[in-house]
Amino acid sequence: MRPDDQADLFLSDRFSKVATTDVLVARPVIEQLQGSYLAHPRTSKPHREMQIRAARFGEVSISTFAFGRAVDITPTGLEDAVVVTTAIKGRAGIAIDGSTFDVDIGDTIIAHAEDRPVFMYEPDTEVLKLRFHRSHLEQFFRQAYGRAPRSTLRFETAMSDPHTAARWRSLLRFLVLTLNGAGAHTRTMLELASIEQMLMLTLLNSQPHNYAAGLPGSAQNVGSTAFERASDFIRQHLASDIALADIAQAACCSPRSLARAFRDAGEAPPMQYVRKLRLENIRRELLAPAAWRKTVADVAFEWGYRHLGEFNRQYRAAFGETPSQTRDGACVLPA
Incomplete structure (x- = not known):
């Protein structure tokens, strides 16, 4: 650290x-x-x-x-x-x-x-x-x-x-x-x-203790640990290029086991989870006055998007409006 x-x-x-x-x-x-x-x-x-x-x-x-x-x-x-x-x-x-x-x-x-x-x-x-x-x-x-x-x-x-x-x-x-x-x-x-x-x-x-031995659902606990490790890795590297293999390696499991861990946690598959977190962070930033000096493209690029057209399509599918509409709506909100 x-x-x-x-x-x-x-x-x-x-x-x-x-x-x-x-x-x-x-x-x-x-x-x-x-x-x-x-x-x-x-x-x-x-x-x-x-x-x-x-x-x-x-x-x-x-x-x-x-x-x-x-x-x-x-x-x-x-x-x-x-x-x-x-x-x-x-x-x-x-x-x-x-x-x-x-x-x-x-x-x-x-x-x-x-x-x-x-x-x-x-x-x-x-x-x-x-x-x-x-x-x-x-x-x-x-x-x-x-x-x-x-x-x-x-x-x-x-x-x-x-x-x-x-x-x-x-x-x-x-x-x-x-x-x-x-x-x-x-x-x-x-x-x-x-x-x-x-x-x-x-x-x-998370921390080993003497009550953990023999707990029911130990296989599920392993999956939970894999999801936690994967989620931590994704959040720490969200603005970088992330591949499925990178996430699986960080979670110490195979891509198939990783997909199962995300499913058991009630989440979307790993790469869809990455996309969801990125879009949520971008929307939060577009709504924040501190980021209004940036272009939409700049914000998207900072959160790991390299293709603006694909980003716009995913954003509209997730939120029902374009990134520019989100920005324009935030700019006219009353103080």
Whole structure:
């Protein structure tokens, strides 16, 4: 992950809870967000200001922490908690059960109370943390899969699969952008519940855990994973030339299995799916005032179309009007 790719993972200043160099001032806020902890500074050198921001989605807390110093943090209040930590600036380290994980920008680590994790920060390190109630995750699993687990839920520590990591980062971006753009809008209980469920379902479906073994419909799960990988690849390369073979390779399956995965997901075949996403993005851009200085041809070319005639035909079939009519209609809309 490039350093500039994490810029939209920072909560805005209006979520600031702490901006101080005084550890005593910061401690009660940190403990309210993440539970009690022990701090072990690794140096007595001058340090930067601590920056902590936080918000909530239902029962899930989302926080960003920058301690501004070289320090090891040992949480002691993680009862009934699953903490998902993603580095968004600098470099962090996490020690779990005697093993140390280096966490670069974009990397994600999952910790439970019994892991006795130690989070190691450098002065320029900043992380984004999601704290889940483990009992809530277990209850959600029972409701979603109709199966009562016999043990305590545990996830694998490192989110090592690149497709899972990319999907999780995309979800984090959506969450942070939703929060930052909310302004004075008050989210309803239904919105909060929906976002919380999306977080839990993504974590349970994507990250390996001890409840996954023996789940019914394992073949369907494989198809779901292929679709998710293909969809992620398509969205990341939508403006480029994409061939069916490229999508199948990204999804780690054959073109025939890929078509089946899209069908099982209730979607059009892969290349029709590509076309649908491109047309939707083009229409959205044609309706946006910021793009009115561009020609229709420029917009179409930027989203991967190389033949204007074919583009016009597909656009009209999808939306019942020409691209120019969409642009003209948007230009006369009242302010």
